[in-house]
Amino acid sequence: MTSSGIGGSQASASRRLAAWLHPRRRLQLGLLLTSPLLWIGLAYLGSLAILLLNAFWRTDPFSGKIIPEFSLDAFAKLASSEVYRTIVLRTLGMAVAVTLTDVLLGFPIAYYMARVASRRTRRILLIAVLLPLWASYLVKIYAWRVILQGHGLLDSVLAPFGIAGPGLNEILNSWVVLSYLWLPYMIVPIFTGLERIPESLLEASSDLGGKAGPTFRRVVLPLALPAVAAGSIFTFSLTLGDYITPTMVSGTKFIGNVIYDNSSLGSLPLAAAYSFVPIVIMVVYLFIARRLGAFESL
Amino acid sequence: MRTIRIPALLVCLALIGAGCGLGSTSSSASASAGSGGASASGSALPSGMATSLPPAEDELNLVIWAGYAEDGSSDKTYDWVNPFEKDTGCKVNTTDGRDSANMVSLMATGQYDGVSASGDATLRMIAAGTVAPVNTDLIPNYADVFAGLKNQPHNTVNGVPYGVPHGRGANVLLYNTDKFPTAPTSWDVVWNPDSPAAGKISIYNSSIYIADAALHLQQTNPELGITDIYQLTEEQFNAAVDLLKQQHDIVGEYWNVANDQITSFGSGDMLAGTSWQYQLNTILLDDKNAPLAAVLPDEGSTGWSDTWMISSTAAHPGCMYRWMNWMLDPHTNALATIWFGEAPVSQQACAEAEKISPGHCDSYHATDEAYFSKVHFWSTPREDCNDTDPATTCKDVEAWIAAWTDITGG
Amino acid sequence: MTESRWVRIALRAMTTLALAFIYLPIIVLAIYAFNDSRSQVWPPGQVTGFSLRWFGEAISNERVVDAFITSIAAATGATLLALVLGTLAALGVARHRFFGREAVSFMLVLPIALPGVLTGIALAATFKTLGVDFGLATIIVGHATFCVVIAYNNVVARLRRLPRSTEEASADLGADTWQTFRRVLLPGIRTALLSGGLLAFALSFDEVIVTNFTAGPGTETIPLWIFSAIQRPREVPVVNVVALALIVLSVVPVYIAERVSGAESAVVR
Numbered sequence: 001m002t003s004s005g006i007g008g009s010q011a012s013a014s015r016r017l018a019a020w021l022h023p024r025r026r027l028q029l030g031l032l033l034t035s036p037l038l039w040i041g042l043a044y045l046g047s048l049a050i051l052l053l054n055a056f057w058r059t060d061p062f063s064g065k066i067i068p069e070f071s072l073d074a075f076a077k078l079a080s081s082e083v084y085r086t087i088v089l090r091t092l093g094m095a096v097a098v099t100l101t102d103v104l105l106g107f108p109i110a111y112y113m114a115r116v117a118s119r120r121t122r123r124i125l126l127i128a129v130l131l132p133l134w135a136s137y138l139v140k141i142y143a144w145r146v147i148l149q150g151h152g153l154l155d156s157v158l159a160p161f162g163i164a165g166p167g168l169n170e171i172l173n174s175w176v177v178l179s180y181l182w183l184p185y186m187i188v189p190i191f192t193g194l195e196r197i198p199e200s201l202l203e204a205s206s207d208l209g210g211k212a213g214p215t216f217r218r219v220v221l222p223l224a225l226p227a228v229a230a231g232s233i234f235t236f237s238l239t240l241g242d243y244i245t246p247t248m249v250s251g252t253k254f255i256g257n258v259i260y261d262n263s264s265l266g267s268l269p270l271a272a273a274y275s276f277v278p279i280v281i282m283v284v285y286l287f288i289a290r291r292l293g294a295f296e297s298l
Numbered sequence: 299m300r301t302i303r304i305p306a307l308l309v310c311l312a313l314i315g316a317g318c319g320l321g322s323t324s325s326s327a328s329a330s331a332g333s334g335g336a337s338a339s340g341s342a343l344p345s346g347m348a349t350s351l352p353p354a355e356d357e358l359n360l361v362i363w364a365g366y367a368e369d370g371s372s373d374k375t376y377d378w379v380n381p382f383e384k385d386t387g388c389k390v391n392t393t394d395g396r397d398s399a400n401m402v403s404l405m406a407t408g409q410y411d412g413v414s415a416s417g418d419a420t421l422r423m424i425a426a427g428t429v430a431p432v433n434t435d436l437i438p439n440y441a442d443v444f445a446g447l448k449n450q451p452h453n454t455v456n457g458v459p460y461g462v463p464h465g466r467g468a469n470v471l472l473y474n475t476d477k478f479p480t481a482p483t484s485w486d487v488v489w490n491p492d493s494p495a496a497g498k499i500s501i502y503n504s505s506i507y508i509a510d511a512a513l514h515l516q517q518t519n520p521e522l523g524i525t526d527i528y529q530l531t532e533e534q535f536n537a538a539v540d541l542l543k544q545q546h547d548i549v550g551e552y553w554n555v556a557n558d559q560i561t562s563f564g565s566g567d568m569l570a571g572t573s574w575q576y577q578l579n580t581i582l583l584d585d586k587n588a589p590l591a592a593v594l595p596d597e598g599s600t601g602w603s604d605t606w607m608i609s610s611t612a613a614h615p616g617c618m619y620r621w622m623n624w625m626l627d628p629h630t631n632a633l634a635t636i637w638f639g640e641a642p643v644s645q646q647a648c649a650e651a652e653k654i655s656p657g658h659c660d661s662y663h664a665t666d667e668a669y670f671s672k673v674h675f676w677s678t679p680r681e682d683c684n685d686t687d688p689a690t691t692c693k694d695v696e697a698w699i700a701a702w703t704d705i706t707g708g
Numbered sequence: 709m710t711e712s713r714w715v716r717i718a719l720r721a722m723t724t725l726a727l728a729f730i731y732l733p734i735i736v737l738a739i740y741a742f743n744d745s746r747s748q749v750w751p752p753g754q755v756t757g758f759s760l761r762w763f764g765e766a767i768s769n770e771r772v773v774d775a776f777i778t779s780i781a782a783a784t785g786a787t788l789l790a791l792v793l794g795t796l797a798a799l800g801v802a803r804h805r806f807f808g809r810e811a812v813s814f815m816l817v818l819p820i821a822l823p824g825v826l827t828g829i830a831l832a833a834t835f836k837t838l839g840v841d842f843g844l845a846t847i848i849v850g851h852a853t854f855c856v857v858i859a860y861n862n863v864v865a866r867l868r869r870l871p872r873s874t875e876e877a878s879a880d881l882g883a884d885t886w887q888t889f890r891r892v893l894l895p896g897i898r899t900a901l902l903s904g905g906l907l908a909f910a911l912s913f914d915e916v917i918v919t920n921f922t923a924g925p926g927t928e929t930i931p932l933w934i935f936s937a938i939q940r941p942r943e944v945p946v947v948n949v950v951a952l953a954l955i956v957l958s959v960v961p962v963y964i965a966e967r968v969s970g971a972e973s974a975v976v977r
Contacts (some may be wrong), residue, residue: 018884036816037815040856048822125727134954134962137914140733147732147750149750150567167567184730244917247503275826290814360925392925394935396935403832556939
């Protein structure tokens with residue numbers, strides 16, 4: 001067995017190391033996982049934990065400084081005003097609406113791409129769907145502003161029918177634009193998931209007497225569900241945290257706006273306290289999605 | 299795995315320990331800047347204030363309002379960054395602050411040397427020790443600044459200045475001349491539910507607008523006894539918030555950046571609202587015949603006089619002091635205030651402005667102190683009402699932000 | 709399954725509608741890139757008609773060019789970092805059985821599942837506490853946190869489908885761990901790395917929320933530049949041009965990635 005011939009002793013040193021590591025599976029695992037886990041664990045989760053700690057501190061109203069003494073002030077402030085509850089419900093509702101919309105819009109095109117289109121068409125469609133991801137998020141929102149603003153494109157299209165457009169103060173705008181922005185994130189996982197369904201399964205189903213409808217319902221849909229769940233993680237979480245879109249196209253406030261508005265100096269405890277809401281929601285959502293097998297289909 | 303876990307845990311704990319310093323900004327800075335309580339009595343300068351002009355370093359990092367540090371890339375004539383760089387050797391890097399809260403956040407990172415702060419940010423940063431007092435003796439051009447721009451409550455604490463002015467301007471009533479053939483004389487048009495512009499009113503999307511409500515209440519409800527529209531007692535504050543919630547029904551847009559209004563008024567969508575002269579100027583630049591005009595209503599208005607402030611952790615104080623002096627230079631100040639649409643800071647700057655844009659100082663009332671006596675510059679709401687009377691308590695800026703969320707978020 | 713003719717027609721129609729929806733704003737911004745006037749009112753071409761003037765202004769704008777270079781640098785750094793970390797984690801999860809396997813996936817997905825504004829605020833505060841200078845490095849760190857999961861998912865999915873037998877055969881033939889990795893695993897996951905890397909690159913290139921908090925003075929990415937340019941009415945037209953240019957430019961990498969991974973998926977099916 002000749003080694004790759006770099007240099008006798010060098011090659012054998014790495015081989016020796018490899019041989020030494022080989023049976024020590026746990027150590028291998030440990031070494032593999034150290035860097036990524038340190039990264040996410042420390043850099044990300046550590047920072048997040050410190051931020052959330054601020055939720056339990058209070059602000060000195062005179063100097064605006066944060067005092068690291070335990071206090072539930074911030075949570076009390078959140079509970080005292082109804083608007084914070086309203087905003088949570090509104091954001092949650094929007095996240096659900098956007099997710100459902102994207103599933104309804106994205107599934108047909110993903111299905112077409114994965115199972116009906118020819119190889120060449122599939123490639124073109126995939127590129128066509130992915131390209132807008134490269135268009136700047138901000139610019140896309142801005143383009144929608146031009147479409148939705150008073151005297152904008154939509155207005156001029158509706159004018160002959162005597163209908164006035166929504167203008168930029170309408171929450172429906174956020175629904176349209178958010179569904180638009182996250183649509184590719186829904187299409188791609190569903191496409192990948194549908195693509196993976198072996199033809200043989202579907203043939204077997206029809207061999208067993210299943211017609212198109214039931215086959216779809218009983219074979220394709222359950223197999224596609226993890227992919228849909230995976231896509232929904234993106235649409236749901238991105239909607240839950242977004243603050244730029246609502247500000248630019250609808251003038252309404254979402255969870256992200258409250259956090260952002262309060263992110264400077266003395267109001268940080270309030271922002272941190274409010275952050276618990278989307279975090280808890282997303283953790284629960286992730287658990288459900290994991291159950292549905294989403295993590296294998298991301 | 300166990301051997302990996304323990305060091306990780308230790309590092310985590312260390313981070314948490316370090317994180318205790320997270321809320322309060324760098325403690326050394328707060329000690330030296332004297333949390334707004336530094337008195338100028340005695341010959342000793344307030345701590346944190348430079349005593350002599352440091353030598354120029356090689357770069358300068360600024361947080362600015364868009365348009366405050368032009369380098370000619372938008373319009374070749376309007377460039378006061380390149381001449382500064384040539385003159386001092388300080389390379390200027392600018393970061394646009396999206397709004398006052400954003401500017402406060404950015405400055406709190408300690409990465410910047412200076413900021414062009416509006417009054418709703420200045421006192422917050424002074425109290426938190428983010429910015430240092432300014433030794434105006436080191437800024438030769440400061441002597442020429444109009445008296446009406448010195449010692450302003452939004453940037454001077456106990457007689458100690460914390461920056462130099464960029465200019466001053468009023469929030470004007472921008473209106474559509476087709477809808478209002480005669481100029482409105484009062485802010486009523488944006489408050490009255492029967493206003494001809496109802497549903498097409500454009501309001502500034504910031505908690506500082508609560509002060510405008512207070513201004514209106516000064517006229518309609520004098521019994522509330524509002525003397526300072528930025529320092530409101532509980533009763534005055536609640537009245538203002540109620541008024542704003544009423545107004546919410548007739549508002550067509552809450553605008554965030556100037557460009558929002560340039561589009562909404564330019565297209566004829568919005569008919570009246572609170573605005574800056576900048577918007578009108580820009581619209582007219584593209585379309586001389588746009589049916590728009592701006593006016594300062596009789597009862598006065600809120601306004602702003604942005605202050606160039608130096609960070610207490612500035613890495614390049616020499617460059618920053620030179621920048622502050624530069625921005626007060628007559629020619630620079632003329633360019634800067636013409637570009638944005640506000641009044642220059644000195645007689646000399648007005649003279650320069652006349653050469654570039656004749657009539658500039660007159661249209662912005664630069665020397666008209668009577669005009670500016672009706673303009674209430676943005677300031678920071680404080681719990682102690684920013685006065686010397688310990689008995690008074692007012693709503694602080696956090697309460698304003700929370701209320702604004704309530705008004706616009708509902 | 710052969711779909712009925714009606715179903716195919718319906719699917720084709722819905723696909724067309726979806727594509728029209730997807731490209732509507734893109735077409736709008738493309739039109740405005742040629743709009744001579746500065747204003748963004750509709751319809752374009754008012755007042756002064758159409759022209760190419762903003763293209764010239766975009767190319768000669770130093771700040772735009774700098775931002776572009778910074779964006780490329782940041783995205784490259786973040787992608788490489790994400791690929792390395794993601795592959796390490798994927799190898800660990802796909803090739804070993806251990807308690808807490810699912811927890812790893814869970815942890816890695818958090819940065820992308822939780823609001824970006826939280827990541828931004830948290831990281832900025834940490835950097836400040838550690839006394840780190842904000843700049844390109846901090847941007848890369850910020851981006852890498854949510855890009856890791858993209859690389860991880862692609863590689864894990866691919867590893868799950870690679871038969872263990874080839875690796876075992878390689879070991880049987882005397883290759884050590886490194887050689888097996890280099891010659892058997894790496895080629896096998898190459899397309900996953902490419903598609904994961906491309907998606908990570910796109911995410912990083914376009915990211916604005918976290919970048920807003922982690923960039924320092926003097927470091928400006930394209931999205932940050934756009935964010936400030938949108939506020940300056942005189943620069944909005946240049947923004948349209950830049951956006952259009954980015955879309956056109958991105959056809960190349962997307963096409964290449966598609967070709968490479970397309971060949972792969974044909975085999976798997």
